[in-house]
Amino acid sequence: MGDSVGKLALAGVTVFVAAMIGVALLVQGAYTAAADDPGSLIGRALLTGSDAGCPSGRATARPSAAGSFDAEQRANARIIVRTGRELGVPLWGQVIAVATAIQESSLRNVAHGDSAGPDSRGLFQQRAAWGSLQDRMTPAEAARMFYLGGQGGQPGLQDIPYTDERMSLTEAAQSVQHSAHPDAYARHEAAATVLVMASGSGGEARRADRLCSTAPATGAVQRAIAYANRHLGQPYLWGGDGPDAGESGFDCSGLTKAAYQAGGITLPRTAQQQYDHGPRVSVTQLRPGDLVFFGTGPGNVTHVGLYIGGDRMINAPRSGTLVRVEDHRRSTLVGATRPTVG
Known part of the structure; x- marks a missing residue:
């Protein structure tokens, strides 16, 4: 009896493991299919997070949200993108802003500074001269200052000729931030692009036409x-x-x-x-x-x-x-x- 139970248990485990492997293969296959055909039902669900979309039922292809960012970080990225859209900032400017916030705060609303800027706060680590503590700690206001400039006359991104093809992301971000690490922004360009495209695809951001x-x-x-x-x-x-x-x-x-x-x-x-x-x-x-x-x-x-x-x-x-x-x-x-x- 004991041997029979043991054999049945082993058989059950074997079936379960095989099932899990099958599921893993199906998921991997789904992502491959989504990448190859973003207009399919699977593609819309995995690449846009929804099966809703365009009037034709086909969503515009975009990369999935970067898995290395949690809900808080993605929410802050969406605020930066939404603020940029409200101000008429083009897509490239939104990418620059998100990449800057990744470098400065890891897209978290940081309530402390560091040795280089003990009074730095918020998503962009803006210093006291930029505005009140409340504004710097309010993500939408911090993003607005990054785009338009600080309350002390500091230039914002919109004051910089960042759409000039000769200006790199790092040069544009550094023109606003004046960081002690001017070469750090460029490495976040790809991640920022993914986040901006993801942030611009859902809800009120969608413009199907x-x-x-x-x-x-x-x-x-x-x-x-x-x-x-x-x-x-x-x-x-x-x-x-x-x-x-x-x-x-x-x-x-x-x-x-x-x-x-x-x-x-x-x-x-x-x-x-x-x-x-x-x-x-x-x-x-x-x-x-x-x-x-x-x-x-x-x-x-x-x-x-x-x-x-x-x-x-x-x-x-x-x-x-x-x-x-x-x-x-x-x-x-x-x-x-x-x-x-x-």
Whole structure:
């Protein structure tokens, strides 16, 4: 009898372990499927945290929220993003703000200073001259001061030419913060990008008319956007075609070529060639997956990005930066194309 019970117990444990392994494999498969097809039901649930979304039922692809941040940190990131939106700060400015807060306070409302700034407080470790203790300890007010400047006349991000392609995240953040560690901000760019995109996708932040296309994206477009999303934070490398080609990074056209290669569409190598390849579409009728081009004119295209909706593009900007999300609305916008099979 005892042997029979023991055998039954062992069999039960074996079945349980096998079931858990099966569940783990199913979860892993679900995340893989979500990355490959963010428009699927699984993709919407895992990549956006909801099966609700665009009028067409397809949510714009974005990376999942960074698992290394807890609920308090994500809530503070959302406040920074929401404040930026209210002030009309473009997406890149919101990324700079969140990256700065990660460095300064780990996205926690810190109620103490340190040896470098004993009176520093809050998400941005702003000192007493910036404003009252209450304002510095109120996340929305602290974010507002970071964007617009301190009450003592300190310049804010909006006073800095941070949208200039020659200014890095570190240079922009340091122009506001004047930190003793000026090179520390750049390492948080990828995490900040994930948090900003996650913060801008739900509830009152959702603008379905801007983030979604009325026409469903093809599988090729979904896979191209998913590929670019997975490589946010990859270093810029001139002439780089990315890890799949055995290289440590991308340049702008290397990223778009690799993204569409993942979608089963072959593009020429350079930005000018991709623009010439077409087919052209109006910049007033952009859909997620379109390529947007920049330069001094149709015959001198120098940059390309992958449009993802909501005036946003994923691109590899220049040497010293990472693959990131930026606003596509620039004075140097030349035109757009919509890659197709064939």
